[in-house]
Amino acid sequence: MGFLSWVILGLIAGALAKWLMPGNDGGGWFMTMLLGIVGAFVGGFVGGFVGFSNVNGINIGSLFTATVGALIVLFIYNKFIR
Incomplete structure (x- = not known):
């Protein structure tokens, strides 16, 4: 996945x-x-532990995986940083 795809x-x-x-x-x-x-x-x-697919491009599976990961990061940020 290229830089622009990650962005x-x-x-x-x-x-x-x-x-x-x-x-x-x-x-x-x-x-x-x-x-x-x-x-x-x-x-x-x-997702690798649970058996989901990895983030490998801009598609629905990658978007779902990245969103769940971002929710985890946002939850940790809100619980421990604030």
Whole structure:
């Protein structure tokens, strides 16, 4: 997956995670993109244990995996950082 694909997937997954998880989360589009990219890594790591597919392109499975990972990262951020 190229750099531009990670950026696009990160923006979409980060925006979905922020939309799905209630709370007042700051940051602009850059933090949303970073949340989505880190979420894609976390989602791929967790998905490997559970048997889901890895993040391998811009498709529905990768978007779902990255969004779940971004939700995990956002949950950890809200619980331990704030």
